[in-house]
Structures are given as C-alpha cells and as structure tokens.
Amino acid sequence: MSDTADAPRLDFIRTIVAEDIRTGKHAAPATRFPPEPNGYLHIGHAKSICLNFGIANEFKGTCNLRFDDTNPTKEEQEYVDSIQEDVRWLGFSWDDRLYFASDYFEKLYGFAEKLIEMGKAYVDDQTADEIRANRGTLTTPGTDSPFRSRTVDENMDLFRRMRAGEFPDGTRVLRAKIDMASPNMVMRDPTIYRIRHAHHHRTGDTWCIYPMYDFTHCLSDSMEHITHSICTLEFENNRELYDWVLDTLPVPSRPRQYEFARLNITYMVMSKRRLIQLVTEGHVSCWDDPRMPTLQGLRRRGFTPESLRLFAERIGVSRAANTVEIEMLEACLRETLNDSAPRAFAVLRPIKVVIRNYPENQEEIFECPNHPEKPEQGTRSIPFSHELWIEQDDFREVPPKGYHRLSPGKEVRLRHAYYITCVDVVKDPATGAVTEIICEYDPATKGGWSQDGRKIKGTLHWVSAKHAATAEIRLYDRLFTKADPMDAEEGKDFKDYINPAALETLPACPVEPSLATLAPETVVQFERLGYFCADRRDHAPGKLVFNRSVGLRDSWARQEKKG
RNA sequence: UGGGAGAUCGUCCAGCGGCAGGACUACGGACUCUGACUCCGUCAACCUAGGUUCGAAUCCUAGUCUCCCAGCCA
Numbered sequence: 001m002s003d004t005a006d007a008p009r010l011d012f013i014r015t016i017v018a019e020d021i022r023t024g025k026h027a028a029p030a031t032r033f034p035p036e037p038n039g040y041l042h043i044g045h046a047k048s049i050c051l052n053f054g055i056a057n058e059f060k061g062t063c064n065l066r067f068d069d070t071n072p073t074k075e076e077q078e079y080v081d082s083i084q085e086d087v088r089w090l091g092f093s094w095d096d097r098l099y100f101a102s103d104y105f106e107k108l109y110g111f112a113e114k115l116i117e118m119g120k121a122y123v124d125d126q127t128a129d130e131i132r133a134n135r136g137t138l139t140t141p142g143t144d145s146p147f148r149s150r151t152v153d154e155n156m157d158l159f160r161r162m163r164a165g166e167f168p169d170g171t172r173v174l175r176a177k178i179d180m181a182s183p184n185m186v187m188r189d190p191t192i193y194r195i196r197h198a199h200h201h202r203t204g205d206t207w208c209i210y211p212m213y214d215f216t217h218c219l220s221d222s223m224e225h226i227t228h229s230i231c232t233l234e235f236e237n238n239r240e241l242y243d244w245v246l247d248t249l250p251v252p253s254r255p256r257q258y259e260f261a262r263l264n265i266t267y268m269v270m271s272k273r274r275l276i277q278l279v280t281e282g283h284v285s286c287w288d289d290p291r292m293p294t295l296q297g298l299r300r301r302g303f304t305p306e307s308l309r310l311f312a313e314r315i316g317v318s319r320a321a322n323t324v325e326i327e328m329l330e331a332c333l334r335e336t337l338n339d340s341a342p343r344a345f346a347v348l349r350p351i352k353v354v355i356r357n358y359p360e361n362q363e364e365i366f367e368c369p370n371h372p373e374k375p376e377q378g379t380r381s382i383p384f385s386h387e388l389w390i391e392q393d394d395f396r397e398v399p400p401k402g403y404h405r406l407s408p409g410k411e412v413r414l415r416h417a418y419y420i421t422c423v424d425v426v427k428d429p430a431t432g433a434v435t436e437i438i439c440e441y442d443p444a445t446k447g448g449w450s451q452d453g454r455k456i457k458g459t460l461h462w463v464s465a466k467h468a469a470t471a472e473i474r475l476y477d478r479l480f481t482k483a484d485p486m487d488a489e490e491g492k493d494f495k496d497y498i499n500p501a502a503l504e505t506l507p508a509c510p511v512e513p514s515l516a517t518l519a520p521e522t523v524v525q526f527e528r529l530g531y532f533c534a535d536r537r538d539h540a541p542g543k544l545v546f547n548r549s550v551g552l553r554d555s556w557a558r559q560e561k562k563g
Numbered sequence: 564u565g566g567g568a569g570a571u572c573g574u575c576c577a578g579c580g581g582c583a584g585g586a587c588u589a590c591g592g593a594c595u596c597u598g599a600c601u602c603c604g605u606c607a608a609c610c611u612a613g614g615u616u617c618g619a620a621u622c623c624u625a626g627u628c629u630c631c632c633a634g635c636c637a
Contacts, residue, residue: 009577009585036637071636128635135633139565142633173635183566185633194635213637237567237632259568261630266574314586316576318569321630325574328587338600372597404598415596448596459596527597556598 011317013051013258017059017228029061030227032099033087034217036068037079037201040287040294041086043308043329044263044270050312051260052230053092064224065094069102070216072200080201086295091305097224101216102202104223108211109163111219111249112174112193116155120248121192122148123158124175131173134180135188141181142188148177162195165208169195176215178244186237187244190214218242221255229255232262233319263315264323267478268293269485269494283498284479288537290547291479291502301476302523302533302549307336326478330550337523337531337549342370342377345415345461346511346526346546348473350389352465355420357440360386363466366447368416380514384417387465389510391528394460395437397425402559404457406437412458415527419445419456461527468510471544473532475504515544523549 010018020026031052035045056063065087069075087094101108115121124131124147136142150158159174161167174193182188192215197208218241221229229242239257246254264270269278270293278284278292288296298308311332315324363385371377390406399407406412411421424438444450448459479502485494511526518524520536530551538545 011576034637038637068637074636131635132633137565137633141565170635185566188633191635196635210635212635217637231637233568234631235637238637240567261569314575316586318576320569320576322575325587328575331587334599343597373600402598413596456596457598459598461597525597525599528599529597530599552597552599554598559598 011260012319013228013230013260013317014055014058016258017055020227021059026227028227029055029059030064030225031056031061031230032064032066032221032224032226033094034066034068034220034231035083036071036074037076037083038071038074039079039272039276040296041083042270042272042275042293042295043265043268043298043311044293045086046090046295046308047263047312047315047317048230048232049087049090049092050309051317053087054312055228055230061227062097063092063094064097064099064226066099066220066224067101068213068217068220069100069200069202070210070213072196072198072203072210075201077201082296089295089299089305090308099220099224100202101211101220102200104216104220105203105207105211107223108216108219109209112211112215113156113159114249115176115192116152116159116174118248119152119177121174121176122150122155123162124148124173124189124191125171128170131191135185136180138185144180145175145189148189159193162193162209163207165197167195169197171195174209176241176244178241184237184240186214186241190241214238214241215245218245218255218257219249219251222246222251222253225253226255229257231257231259233259233321234262235259259319260317261319261321264321265293265329266323266326266483267480267485268326269480274486274494277495281495283495290474290476299521300533300536301547302337302531303333304336304340304523306340307333310336323484333531333550334552337525341523341525341531342380343368343372343527344380344512344515344524345382345463346471346473346509346515346529346532347389347391347461347463348475348506348509348526348529349392350463350510351392351395351434352436353388353390353420353462354436354438355386355388355441356423356438358386362386363464366416380512382416382512382514383464383467384414385464385466388414388462389465389468390414390437390460390462394458395422395434397434400560402556405460406439406458410458411442411456412460413445413448413456414441414462415459416448417446417462418442418448419450461529463510463512465510467513469513469516469544470508471511471515471546472538473506473509473546473548474535475506475548477502477504511544511546518544525552528552 017029033052053063124145134143173191175189178187180188193209288300290301365381367379394405396407418441420439420441425434426436480497481499482497485497518534520534520539523533531549532546535545
C-alpha cells in the first residue's frame with residue numbers, strides 16, 4: 001500500500017497515542033503544555049509545545065495550556081503573558097482551554113483532606129533539615145518521622161490550622177504516608193503541602209499553604225481529563241508518585257505520564273538558571289537579546305515559527321539523551337527562509353566603485369524581482385548611478401586562484417544591472433590601500449545580461465551611493481565558543497566560553513532604498529550575504545536596524561580557507 | 564555498595580527475528596544573473612562478550628559506559 005510507504009514515521013509517543021486510538025482506549029488524545037510562569041520560554045519548550053499541540057492537531061484531539069503556578073515566590077504575571085504570546089506566535093492555539101493550577105487550589109485542598117481521612121497523609125513538625133536527614137540516602141533507607149503515626153483527627157486539625165494561617169513558614173508540612181524505605185527517593189513520604197505566607201500572582205493572599213508539584217500535576221491532569229501527560233525524562237522517578245496519587249484518590253479520570261528526552265543544542269545553554277545569569281550579569285542585553293535561545297530572542301533574530309516547527313519535526317522525539325548540532329537548526333531556518341524571504345541588496349563593508357563611462361548626472365531604475373523563483377512576490381525598484389558601493393570582499397587587487405569576482409582587468413556582473421570591468425584603482429598614498437575601484441560598464445549588457453551569451457562567473461551585489469539608505473546591521477554568531485559550555489574545564493565555568501564576537505555591530509551600511517519602508521520583524525535575504533531581520537525593538541522612523549539571522553552557505557569561503 | 568532510564572553513521576531520528584534507512588554535517592560533481600537555491604553522487608554506525616536461531620540492531624545472559632533521583636523547586 002503506497003500510503004503506508006508515504007506515512008510519516010511516528011515517534012514513540014505518537015505510536016502510543018495511535019495505538020490507544022486504534023484499540024479504543026481513547027477516542028482522541030488530550031494533552032497539555034504545562035509551563036511554570038517563572039521565566040521566558042526557550043527553544044527547549046518549543047520542542048514540548050510542538051509535541052503536545054502537534055499530537056492534538058494530528059490526532060484530532062485537544063491540547064490545554066496550563067500554568068503550573070503552585071510556587072508563589074517564583075511566579076509572575078509578566079511570565080504568564082509572555083508565555084501565551086510565545087505559544088501563539090509559534091502557531092498553536094489552546095482555544096478556550098486556558099487553565100491554572102491555582103484555579104484548582106480548593107479542589108486540591110479537598111483531595112489532601114481526603115488523603116488524611118484515608119490515613120494516607122500526615123502533618124510533620126520536623127524542620128526541613130530533619131526531614132532531609134531522615135530521608136536516608138540513595139543507598140540507605142530513611143527513618144520514619146516521629147509524627148508519622150498521628151491520628152487522623154490530629155492531622156486534620158493541624159492541616160486545617162495550617163490553612164488558617166496559624167503557623168509560620170517552614171514549621172509544618174503535609175506529607176503523603178508511603179514508604180520511608182522505598183528505593184525510589186520520591187516515594188519516601190513526599191511533601192505535598194508547605195506553608196508559604198506569600199502573595200500569589202493570581203490568588204493573592206487567599207492561601208498560605210501551597211500544594212507541591214507532585215500532588216498538583218497528576219490531579220490537574222485528571223481533572224482536565226488529560227489522556228497523555230507528556231513531560232521530560234527528569235520526571236521519570238516522579239511517575240511512581242503520579243500513579244500513587246491517582247490510584248489512591250477517587251479521581252475523575254486516569255491519565256498516564258510519558259517522558260521524552262529534553263533538547264540540547266551545541267553552543268547553547270538552555271537552563272533557566274543560566275539564562276537568568278546571562279541577563280542579570282549583563283552578558284546579553286535582555287531576555288529577547290538575539291543571542292538568547294529564548295523564543296523572543298530567536299524571534300528577534302529572525303527565526304520564524306515555521307522554521308522552529310520544522311526543527312521540532314526534524315529532531316524527533318526519543319528517550320535517549322541528545323545534543324542536536326546547531327547546524328540542524330540553521331538548516332531549518334535557511335530552508336524556510338529561502339522559500340519565503342524577499343531578496344534585497346545591502347553592503348556590509350563597502351568600497352566605492354566609480355563607473356568611469358557612466359555619466360555622472362545620469363541614473364536609471366531597474367525593476368528587480370523580489371524572489372528569483374516566485375514572480376508572485378513582485379518586484380522592487382533599484383536605482384543605478386555613476387558611483388556604487390560594493391563589498392570589500394568582492395574585490396582583490398591580486399586575485400587568488402579560483403576567485404571570480406572583481407580584480408584589475410576582470411569583468412563581472414552587477415546583478416540585475418550591467419557588466420563592468422575594472423580598469424584602474426585609486427590608492428591611499430599613505431597606506432597603499434585601495435580606496436576606489438575605477439570601472440567601465442558595457443551599455444549592451446543592460447539588465448545584467450549579454451546578447452552574445454558571454455559567460456560571466458562573478459555576480460556582485462551593489463548599492464547606488466547616491467541613493468543608498470543607511471542601516472545599522474548587527475552580525476550575530478553563536479553565543480559560546482564551546483560546543484558544550486556546561487562541560488567546563490577545571491576552574492572554569494560556562495561564562496568563560498562566551499563568544500566575544502557573538503555580536504558585531506556595523507553602524508552605517510548602505511542598503512538599497514526600498515528597504516527604508518520595510519516593516520519591522522520582516523526577514524529579507526541580502527543576496528550573497530544571508531538572512532536579516534528588521535529589528536522590531538530598535539526600528540524607528542528614519543532608523544533601520546537589521547539582525548543577521550543566519551548566513552548563507554559559502555562554498556568559496558570554505559574553499560579559500562582550505563587553501 | 565540503592566532505584567529508574569538509555570546506548571544505531573560525526574550529530575539527530577527510524578528500523579521491533581529476514582538487504583541497517585532518512586535528515587543535518589563533511590566531501591565530490593551538475594546547474595546557476597546569489598560561489599545561494601536545486602539536482603546527482605560519495606564517505607560514514609548497530610557499546611562489549613557470550614548464547615538462542617537457518618538468520619539477531621532486534622530475543623536471552625553477563626558486562627561496560629552515560630543520564631536522572633537524597634527541594635518545604637517544577
């Protein structure tokens with residue numbers, strides 16, 4: 001059957017979902033993306049978003065957006081706003097299924113009382129240190145708390161008084177009564193409620209006790225009738241507790257947890273803690289700095305939602321620890337941008353070209369296609385005149401072998417314009433450096449094409465000096481010089497591998513005048529240079545700022561490097 | 564010296580008893596008004612050792628290595 005041959009390969013989670021539908025276990029999958037609103041989303045979250053929402057879309061199910069906001073001291077409204085914006089930007093919709101764990105606090109409290117009634121939870125008066133000490137170690141069992149055998153009534157009374165605010169922070173916790181000798185540390189009477197007299201970004205001061213993740217997440221999943229609760233591998237050990245809670249309590253539905261390996265990318269750091277450090281210590285300007293792996297940083301850099309979705313699809317989903325090469329990400333960006341980005345001319349490092357036989361007062365306009373393969377993208381007008389800017393790289397007084405750009409006596413094409421031949425150079429008498437290239441153009445090659453069909457190997461981009469707009473162009477490179485900055489040498493730390501050349505600013509580059517009206521956040525391809533995104537933050541009337549998203553592949557540069 | 568999980572080209576992902584395949588990278592070549600794109604091609608892997616089997620990446624046994632867990636974080 002040809003359609004099985006063409007069917008996309010399913011990752012192990014999609015295979016499980018498909019099987020659950022096939023066997024009738026579920027009519028459709030219900031998933032959720034459950035961020036804690038304590039920071040900005042990054043590309044690792046994008047993998048999870050694409051997985052959860054992707055499964056919902058592909059199998060005609062649903063995916064909820066749920067904020068796991070059970071720790072009031074870390075969470076802020078600002079983050080819930082930015083997270084929503086980012087998920088939408090990535091191209092996914094939760095429709096009306098926006099939930100907050102904090103909306104379940106009352107129900108969660110009820111479940112906790114139920115656990116106490118069942119004799120499966122107790123109030124512990126030990127200090128945090130004592131609890132830690134009594135938990136035992138990886139190889140030795142823990143010892144029971146002296147408060148473990150309190151009566152149901154006593155526990156209930158104490159727990160209610162915890163809620164009533166009678167006790168200060170840290171004096172008591174509610175613990176599930178499971179097994180202090182369990183080989184799984186998570187199961188050694190986990191804390192499920194702690195006292196925190198803190199203001200919560202949504203519930204205000206209504207509560208002074210807050211449920212822990214392990215108690216909250218599974219019950220939230222159940223209440224939302226989630227079928228497949230997908231999380232990362234570090235929660236593997238927590239699954240036993242997830243199941244214990246749901247199997248112990250009378251719950252509305254029985255979700256299952258599945259874990260996948262989180263995303264790592266070479267030359268990037270993903271941990272929230274490290275990203276905070278980069279911002280607060282001033283190594284980058286802010287959370288949306290184009291060097292950051294945050295969705296807002298990537299967006300400002302010119303990454304499109306489409307490119308990130310493609311990336312998520314390409315890297316797949318497995319349970320094996322992985323580090324994807326950054327080249328894979330860049331390839332996805334180039335691939336999507338090559339298709340969509342309009343072309344334009346800009347000169348990063350200009351050198352003047354004077355067309356000797358082109359009248360000084362003459363100018364003409366070329367109508368050039370915005371995209372070489374997509375006539376539907378229309379055209380733009382590019383003015384041509386006596387003096388032009390070209391790229392310094394595109395001229396060599398002494399051309400190396402294989403160089404087919406401009407050099408004395410050599411003819412090249414100015415893209416969309418004319419063939420020109422270098423007839424002379426002007427040098428700075430002091431340094432001997434070439435300051436101006438004198439050329440002659442062939443009027444018979446108007447439009448960049450010759451009737452006699454003579455072969456021209458070099459085609460250059462250019463900008464008319466008289467008509468040029470000026471833009472600030474920022475060249476971005478990878479933030480770190482080491483593929484795995486976290487794997488620091490003795491006595492070093494990841495910040496020692498920050499790439500000082502990750503940002504280079506070119507304050508005044510000539511660009512073609514059509515760019516002056518470009519809308520912020522659009523990405524264009526500067527021909528022969530790469531993809532550049534009109535910055536949405538620093539763009540202002542009369543000011544153009546471009547961030548380089550990613551360069552073009554450059555086989556000449558590679559060849560020259562090899563020698 | 565505990566428990567859980569994982570090991571397939573340099574990287575990521577498939578293959579689930581029957582020819583180890585795709586993508587990225589690298590390297591060739593063709594094409595080209597972007598040294599881009601596109602197209603074609605090449606290099607390149609089953610952690611180890613035993614066993615079962617006509618046949619093992621796949622099943623069994625024993626190792627090795629890596630990751631996760633001792634928050635009143637998620």
